[in-house]
Amino acid sequence: MMTSYGRCLAVIRGEIPDRVPGYTPTVACDVASKILGREVHSGTPSLWYAEAKAWMAGKTALDEFEHNLEEDRLELHQKLGNDVFRFPWRKSIRPSAQVDESTFICGDPDGDHQVWRYDSDVRNFIEVKNTAPKLGPEDWPKLAKSRLKGVERQVAQARDSAGVEEKRMQDRLGDSVMVVAGGGGLSLGADEASLMACLMEPGAVSDMLDCQLQVAFAQVEGIASRGIKAVFAGGDMADKNGPLYSPQVFRELMLPRWVALAERCRELDLHYVWRTDGKIWSISDMIFSEARMPGFGEVDRDATMELGKIRDRYPDLVIWTNVSVDLLHRGSADDVYEDSLKILEESGGKGYFHGASNAVLPNTHLKMFGR
Numbered sequence: 361m362m363t364s365y366g367r368c369l370a371v372i373r374g375e376i377p378d379r380v381p382g383y384t385p386t387v388a389c390d391v392a393s394k395i396l397g398r399e400v401h402s403g404t405p406s407l408w409y410a411e412a413k414a415w416m417a418g419k420t421a422l423d424e425f426e427h428n429l430e431e432d433r434l435e436l437h438q439k440l441g442n443d444v445f446r447f448p449w450r451k452s453i454r455p456s457a458q459v460d461e462s463t464f465i466c467g468d469p470d471g472d473h474q475v476w477r478y479d480s481d482v483r484n485f486i487e488v489k490n491t492a493p494k495l496g497p498e499d500w501p502k503l504a505k506s507r508l509k510g511v512e513r514q515v516a517q518a519r520d521s522a523g524v525e526e527k528r529m530q531d532r533l534g535d536s537v538m539v540v541a542g543g544g545g546l547s548l549g550a551d552e553a554s555l556m557a558c559l560m561e562p563g564a565v566s567d568m569l570d571c572q573l574q575v576a577f578a579q580v581e582g583i584a585s586r587g588i589k590a591v592f593a594g595g596d597m598a599d600k601n602g603p604l605y606s607p608q609v610f611r612e613l614m615l616p617r618w619v620a621l622a623e624r625c626r627e628l629d630l631h632y633v634w635r636t637d638g639k640i641w642s643i644s645d646m647i648f649s650e651a652r653m654p655g656f657g658e659v660d661r662d663a664t665m666e667l668g669k670i671r672d673r674y675p676d677l678v679i680w681t682n683v684s685v686d687l688l689h690r691g692s693a694d695d696v697y698e699d700s701l702k703i704l705e706e707s708g709g710k711g712y713f714h715g716a717s718n719a720v721l722p723n724t725h726l727k728m729f730g731r
Contacts, residue, residue, distance in 0.1 A: 364443040368538035368713075372590060372631045372655075372678060376710045381443035383681055383713040385658070388722040390483065392436050395726065400432045401425070404719050405485040408451035409462075409478040412485070416458045437537070444713065445537045446592065447525065451485070483722040497557040500564035507571040514571075515578040518543070522582030530588065538589065543579035544625075544632065545593035546572050546617055550604055558609050565613060573617045577624055584628035591625070591632055592657055592680075598638025600663040610643045618651040631655055633680055637718060639663040648674045655680060658718050661703075662686055668706035679707070681715040688716055693727045 362370065362378045370377040386403030389410070393400045401410040407429075414425035429448070437445050453476060455464035462480065467473030475489035495503075522543050530539040546569060548554055557565050576593070583591050595614070597604050618634075625632040634647055635657030641664070647653050657680040659665050667682045682703050687696055704714065 363535040365535035365538045368443055369589060371711060371713065374676060374678075374711065380704060380707065380709065380712055380714045382441060383444040383446075383715045384440055384442055384720065385446065385681065385716065385718055386448050387436060387440075387720040388483065388724065390722050391720055391724050391726070392432070395439055396432065396435060400436065401429055402433055402436055403448040404483070404722065405451075405478075406483045406722070407448060408453055409485040411450060412453045412455050412464050412476065413458075415454055416464070434533075442715075443537060445529065445533065445539045446542070447529075449542070453485075495553050497553055497560040499553075500557040500561040500568070504564040504567040504571075507568050511571045511574055514575045518575050518578035519582045522579040523584075523586035523588045524582075526583070526588050527586040540590040540592055540633075541583045541588045542592050543583055544576040544591055544621060545595065546576060546614065546621070547595060547597070548605060548609075548613065550597070555605055558605060558613060562613065569613060569617055573621065576621055580621070580625055580628060580630055580632070584625075584630040589629075589631055590655070591630055592635055594633065594635035594657065596636045596658075598636050598640050598663075600639055600660070602639050602641075603643055607642050607646070611646060615646050615651065618647065618653065622651045622653050626652075631678070633657040633678075635680070637663065639665065641665075644673070648677055654678055657681070660717055666706070667703050667712065671706060671708065671711070676711065678711045678713075680713045681717050682712075683714070683716050685716050685718050685721055689721045689724050 364381065367377040367379070367381045371381060387395070388404045389400060389402050389406035392402035401407050411425060414422045433448065434445075453464070453466060455466050455476070456473070457465040457469055459465060462478040464476045465473050466476060472492045474487050476485060477488045478485045523541050526539045526541040533539065548558055548565065548569070580591055603610065622632060631654055633655035634653040637658050637660045639660070640647070648656065655678040656670070659667070659670070659679055659682045661667075661682050661684045667679055670677060670679060683696065683700060687699060700714065
């Protein structure tokens, strides 16, 4: 039998493994707590809320939070029998004041600040107020100049820090798992002002994307230099109806940068997982044929991004999970089992990591984990 590390490496390299490796991107805190039988802060917005509380409680509480987060994630990983380990997405909100049990202020309470609130009913932690002046597309040239001034410092920081904690974890776990990193992403932004700027200030948007690209280069170079074999980033730019911006905007502003980043990753022998939810057929040829991105993550089966269809169109693309999180949340264990068999058949036994396409949602029943 292959080790987990060897199994994952085989899939990335286009070889047939002894079995399809398992990967769960993250699990909601309430579900992870039920699996391990104690309170666990594992991922999703409940994690961001727990971290904000720890920050307000002081350095000792924050250090304890950091330690428990890592150890709990490891135990959850082992309990689920995953072959891939990834650190959770952390919002790293640093409040300046706490209003009540669920409400925090970030920034200057008497000046520009944001208000964050946790909704325990839906387990979401969101910004509910922002007093900073609202930006418009006309502000993008000024923003671009500011980014250009600070890019060298960001590049140096990225090169020094990217992949450090992943290497430490890979050294700790050896070949019992493959540790993957996050970094090297590019984004136009999803708010109205950012999208309008693509049409009204394309030059400034291009300058900002070039700054992002320099930082992305530094991140993937740092990650590869520390022996990590796969990095997750991408664009996060679509919903069930399609991309947030047009194929023309994508081709003119994004594609040249993706081509350059993909080429650099090939030079580094680093497997890049381009990830986004949603329906992306209108731009998928640009990503996977023209830029030749080798991996696709957060593959949204509910938005028609089904493994079989993708495999027919891109035979060599590595797919990182395709089980619907909505089916996990609302369906029966039998439904999930049957759908998993179908997905595994669609995979042809190679180029696929099996698991939930994104975070396992709050209130998902433990029966989905064979319990």
